[in-house]
Amino acid sequence: MKMRGLHIILVALISALLGYYIGITKVDVEWKQFRPSVNFINRQPPASVRQKVDFSQMWAVLSKLETSYYDKSALDTQKLLNGAISGMVQSLGDPYTVYLPPVQNKDFKQGLAGEKFEGIGAELGMNGKQLIVVAPLEGNPAKKAGILPGDAILKVDGQPTAGWTLAQAVDKIRGPRGTAVILTVVHKESNKPVDVKITRETIHVKSVVGWMKKVSQIDQISQKDLPNTSKDKNIIYIRVSQFGDQTNQEWLSQINSLVVEKNKKDNLSGVILDLRNNPGGYLTDATFIASEFIKDGVVVKQEKGNGEETDFSVVRKGLLTDVPVVVLINKGSASASEIVAGALRDHGRAKLVGETSFGKGTIQQAEDLGAGAGIHVTIAKWLTPDGTWVHGKGLTPDVAVNLDEKDQTHDKQLEKAVEVLLQ
Numbered sequence: 001m002k003m004r005g006l007h008i009i010l011v012a013l014i015s016a017l018l019g020y021y022i023g024i025t026k027v028d029v030e031w032k033q034f035r036p037s038v039n040f041i042n043r044q045p046p047a048s049v050r051q052k053v054d055f056s057q058m059w060a061v062l063s064k065l066e067t068s069y070y071d072k073s074a075l076d077t078q079k080l081l082n083g084a085i086s087g088m089v090q091s092l093g094d095p096y097t098v099y100l101p102p103v104q105n106k107d108f109k110q111g112l113a114g115e116k117f118e119g120i121g122a123e124l125g126m127n128g129k130q131l132i133v134v135a136p137l138e139g140n141p142a143k144k145a146g147i148l149p150g151d152a153i154l155k156v157d158g159q160p161t162a163g164w165t166l167a168q169a170v171d172k173i174r175g176p177r178g179t180a181v182i183l184t185v186v187h188k189e190s191n192k193p194v195d196v197k198i199t200r201e202t203i204h205v206k207s208v209v210g211w212m213k214k215v216s217q218i219d220q221i222s223q224k225d226l227p228n229t230s231k232d233k234n235i236i237y238i239r240v241s242q243f244g245d246q247t248n249q250e251w252l253s254q255i256n257s258l259v260v261e262k263n264k265k266d267n268l269s270g271v272i273l274d275l276r277n278n279p280g281g282y283l284t285d286a287t288f289i290a291s292e293f294i295k296d297g298v299v300v301k302q303e304k305g306n307g308e309e310t311d312f313s314v315v316r317k318g319l320l321t322d323v324p325v326v327v328l329i330n331k332g333s334a335s336a337s338e339i340v341a342g343a344l345r346d347h348g349r350a351k352l353v354g355e356t357s358f359g360k361g362t363i364q365q366a367e368d369l370g371a372g373a374g375i376h377v378t379i380a381k382w383l384t385p386d387g388t389w390v391h392g393k394g395l396t397p398d399v400a401v402n403l404d405e406k407d408q409t410h411d412k413q414l415e416k417a418v419e420v421l422l423q
Contacts, residue, residue, distance in 0.1 A: 102372025135277030135332030243281025280335025334358035361391030
């Protein structure tokens with residue numbers, strides 16, 4: 001297969017819907033194939049690393065287990081090797097640099113491809129060493145069961161998650177539709193653990209959905225405070241739930257339906273771009289969608305460890321470069337969604353409404369290792385056009401609005417977004 005580069009910018013692991021995490025910078029997307037050669041006869045490391053590290057103890061331990069461990073039926077050499085590789089990668093202390101055994105690697109790629117999954121529909125991530133929920137996906141089992149963004153997952157079916165990798169968490173939480181899993185969680189604003197029973201379902205969500213309505217037809221909006229001149233104006237609402245394989249095509253289809261076919265741009269008050277609970281995805285997709293609103297210039301900067309910087313600029317002529325925009329973000333907005341939000345604000349194209357975003361500002365490279373396994377390695381950090389690094393702190397909204405926890409059907413953030421558009 002022809003070799004091509006593939007970068008990841010996704011943040012968080014997508015538990016059921018997406019395999020587990022999002023975020024690849026899709027620069028000429030194909031999966032790089034590389035099959036490592038391990039010679040089990042002399043068990044010596046490759047010549048390229050022989051001067052840097054001594055693998056003899058690793059092979060000695062493997063040999064000792066093979067010859068001395070009492071339960072021979074429990075010995076699975078490939079599983080032992082996967083564990084050794086995972087431990088080596090985990091020692092870096094970077095939750096986004098991970099080794100993916102075949103099942104998890106397949107789940108990841110299927111997730112960004114938009115295929116169907118059976119699970120709970122929640123995106124997972126790491127806050128330090130703590131497994132957390134980045135975002136429950138709208139209309140799916142986790143959300144229905146009361147799982148919230150920022151929830152810390154202490155146990156899965158009674159098993160403590162301390163020391164688990166994202167891959168291990170996904171493996172435990174995913175499962176056949178109709179079966180149940182019990183998560184022991186601590187909600188962000190509480191110190192008391194609670195058990196939440198969730199019945200798994202088949203999960204498949206389009207990454208782009210939207211509508212166009214007159215202001216007077218939006219159920220969430222209090223009409224009494226709106227100027228009469230604005231009530232017959234149209235507002236476009238577009239939600240992007242991830243930046244995956246199908247996102248660009250779904251985006252173009254949605255924009256064509258809302259802007260071109262309806263031909264109501266002249267009576268358009270603005271666009272609300274909803275990136276809440278969007279864990280990220282391909283960097284190039286983020287650049288593609290940001291280009292819908294920005295006429296020219298840099299969308300995102302990539303900075304490597306040696307200081308080398310690469311600019312990703314507007315890639316096409318957008319239809320909405322002169323239309324007011326408000327971007328909705330929350331603590332589940334991460335990586336590629338933060339790239340889009342940051343770019344639109346830095347270019348003076350949008351105000352951000354909602355909550356401070358997740359704060360993932362690194363880029364990973366994904367490679368296949370052969371036999372179905374893969375590895376994601378952090379290779380760089382990304383910056384907004386003005387040079388801001390959001391890692392660990394997120395994007396602070398221009399207008400801070402929390403959701404109404406007593407009435408979750410009342411979307412106060414959307415309501416405020418409409419108000420900001422009409423100002």
